[in-house]
Amino acid sequence: MYCRNCGKQIDDKAVVCVHCGVPPKAERKFCNNCGVQTQPNQILCTKCGVTLSAVKQKSRITAGLLALLLGGFGAHKFYLGYTTEAFITLAAVWGGLILLGIPTFIMGVIVFIEGIIYLTKSDEEFEATYVNSKKGWF
Ligand SMILES: [Zn+2]
Ligand SMILES: [Zn+2]
Secondary structure, eight states: OBOTTTOOBOOTTOSSOTTTOSOTTTOOSBOTTTOOBOOTTOSBOTTTOOBOOOTTOOOHHHHHHHHHHHGGGTHHHHHHTOHHHHHHHHIIIIITTTTTTHHHHHHHHHHHHHHHHHHHSOHHHHIIIIIISOOOOO
């Protein structure tokens, strides 16, 4: 396959491109099948016809369910790549137990609302807000 960041040919199983050091499927600049230059919002390669959906796209449903089921562990934050927010969630939920559980309760409500928001947004909105803009809360 070809690296989607630099367009050079790389091993099919490569996790990181040996030429540019970027995960080969994380970018959208080149077709991973034929190496031709592509537009970031292009869905199909105009040269070889292969689908160019970005692999880094996160599932809205998965994020929502993680928030509702494992939100207390910051699972949905880790899933979306929000490491800082994930640790804040963990600290508030578990550290909050020392403070009579009030922060735990508040964070529980926040996590629950976030889960509902994830599940009720459209896929496009979800991707724009949480994958592209990296909105940490709500
Ligand atoms: Zn590369
Ligand atoms: Zn192509």
